[in-house]
Amino acid sequence: MSFLDERSELLEDAYAALSKNYKGIDVDLYDVCKKQRLSDPVIEGDFMKSLEVATHADTRHTHPVYAVFKYHDIRKVLTDAKTFTSGFIRYGLGKFFGGDALIILALDGQEHKEMRALMKPIFMPANVNHYRETITKIIREEFVEPMVPLKKANLMDFGLYFPIRIIYELVGFPESWREDIYEIAAMGLLILAGPKKDEEDLQAALERANEAADHMRSRLVELAKLKRAEGATGRDFMSQLIHAEYKGKKMNDHEVGTFAGTLLPAGGETTTRTFSCLMAIMLSNPELWERLRNDRSLVPKAINEATRYEGVATVKIRQASEDTEIRGVKIPKGALVQCLVASANRDEEVFENPDVFDMDRKQTANFTFGFGPHMCIGQFVAKMELEVAVNALLDLLPNLRLDPDYPKPEIKGAQLRGASEIRVLWD
Numbered sequence: 512m513s514f515l516d517e518r519s520e521l522l523e524d525a526y527a528a529l530s531k532n533y534k535g536i537d538v539d540l541y542d543v544c545k546k547q548r549l550s551d552p553v554i555e556g557d558f559m560k561s562l563e564v565a566t567h568a569d570t571r572h573t574h575p576v577y578a579v580f581k582y583h584d585i586r587k588v589l590t591d592a593k594t595f596t597s598g599f600i601r602y603g604l605g606k607f608f609g610g611d612a613l614i615i616l617a618l619d620g621q622e623h624k625e626m627r628a629l630m631k632p633i634f635m636p637a638n639v640n641h642y643r644e645t646i647t648k649i650i651r652e653e654f655v656e657p658m659v660p661l662k663k664a665n666l667m668d669f670g671l672y673f674p675i676r677i678i679y680e681l682v683g684f685p686e687s688w689r690e691d692i693y694e695i696a697a698m699g700l701l702i703l704a705g706p707k708k709d710e711e712d713l714q715a716a717l718e719r720a721n722e723a724a725d726h727m728r729s730r731l732v733e734l735a736k737l738k739r740a741e742g743a744t745g746r747d748f749m750s751q752l753i754h755a756e757y758k759g760k761k762m763n764d765h766e767v768g769t770f771a772g773t774l775l776p777a778g779g780e781t782t783t784r785t786f787s788c789l790m791a792i793m794l795s796n797p798e799l800w801e802r803l804r805n806d807r808s809l810v811p812k813a814i815n816e817a818t819r820y821e822g823v824a825t826v827k828i829r830q831a832s833e834d835t836e837i838r839g840v841k842i843p844k845g846a847l848v849q850c851l852v853a854s855a856n857r858d859e860e861v862f863e864n865p866d867v868f869d870m871d872r873k874q875t876a877n878f879t880f881g882f883g884p885h886m887c888i889g890q891f892v893a894k895m896e897l898e899v900a901v902n903a904l905l906d907l908l909p910n911l912r913l914d915p916d917y918p919k920p921e922i923k924g925a926q927l928r929g930a931s932e933i934r935v936l937w938d
């Protein structure tokens with residue numbers, strides 16, 4: 512089956528709505544961050560609000576807010592999960608996952624450690640490597656090969672659909688549910704689009720997102736039950752989650768369903784946006800694309816540099832669990848701390864010529880996949896998908912280039928970044 516026959520208006524609208532929600536004002540974010548980094552790298556105030564975007568933080572808006580711009584300060588905050596906690600997310604994004612849903616992002620301390628230990632083996636390269644063949648088959652046969660005769664496309668049609676299709680395969684959706692996957696994915700995006708900057712919009716969005724979350728979770732719990740009843744023998748995430756054990760603890764169907772529900776938006780649109788940034792950069796600089804064509808060992812380096820240069824989520828937020836201090840600025844207990852990872856990834860103290868895209872640069876950890884105990888557990892899956900996608904485009908779409916009849920792709924967004932369209936031609 513080709514994705515061209517399965518396109519979903521609901522999904523495309525939900526993705527556009529999500530991008531709009533986190534777009535904010537049209538500023539040169541990197542320039543604003545640079546000025547801040549060089550003059551006043553820790554400030555009191557809601558920096559994200561000044562860019563007119565809602566955040567995933569506590570929607571009750573009752574806490575003082577601080578913003579941090581430098582690499583080493585942000586690294587400290589993300590590493591010290593005891594002083595800078597994530598539990599507040601359950602009153603922010605968590606609320607949109609169906610009220611009391613415990614999402615892993617919102618767990619702290621021992622509870623987080625246990626949940627993470629339970630799922631770690633599933634997401635480590637030793638297990639993820641088993642999926643390479645499936646991922647390659649899906650991307651090439653269902654996506655890129657059917658595009659070949661078209662000779663032109665908006666590359667983001669492919670970019671929106673393939674990560675969803677893959678996550679659903681890996682989670683273990685049966686073929687008979689295939690028609691539903693893009694609808695369920697749209698629900699996931701509606702949930703992510705929940706947080707709003709205006710109170711009125713927020714209440715309406717909460718209701719919509721909660722309905723979507725209930726619907727999505729009930730389908731996933733149903734799937735977990737089905738798999739358990741059949742012995743859960745597959746290598747898919749859900750079957751492995753059903754058997755996963757840490758210190759004698761296992762997950763029930765509700766927990767397996769809820770966790771799988773958070774994986775869908777966590778692993779889908781983040782990869783879509785990263786793909787958009789990577790391809791916008793590559794095709795706007797054809798000499799870079801040519802280098803990849805001639806030396807495929809550069810593909811992972813290009814992906815890594817794209818995540819530094821144009822990270823898809825510009826901010827990570829934590830809450831101070833006690834009175835503390837960053838770079839001499841006093842942060843009271845309860846304050847929310849906005850870590851501008853987009854700024855840290857271009858900190859001149861750490862990255863030489865930070866505003867230059869340089870895939871040959873020395874590999875230094877950037878924060879696009881986070882850092883510390885909550886660092887993205889799915890990063891090996893994401894990187895593998897992107898690598899397979901780029902290689903498929905290089906192999907199957909000869910002389911892939913930007914279509915001169917359309918505007919050049921632009922990477923935009925104050926909180927969630929990405930290019931909405933990449934119009935291309937090939938021979």
Ligand code: HEM
Binds near residue numbers: 774823827
């Ligand atoms: C390029 C694509 C991706 C990006 C940029 C990304 C980014 C992130 C970031 C920044 C975090 C940390 C959040 C925090 O510290 O608060 C995170 C956590 C997480 N990601 Fe990803 N992610 C991507 C793909 C994926 C995929 C494919 C999956 C699943 C297969 C996934 C599953 C998760 C999960 C479960 C967490 C929560 C980990 C925890 O709280 O311990 N992500 N991701």
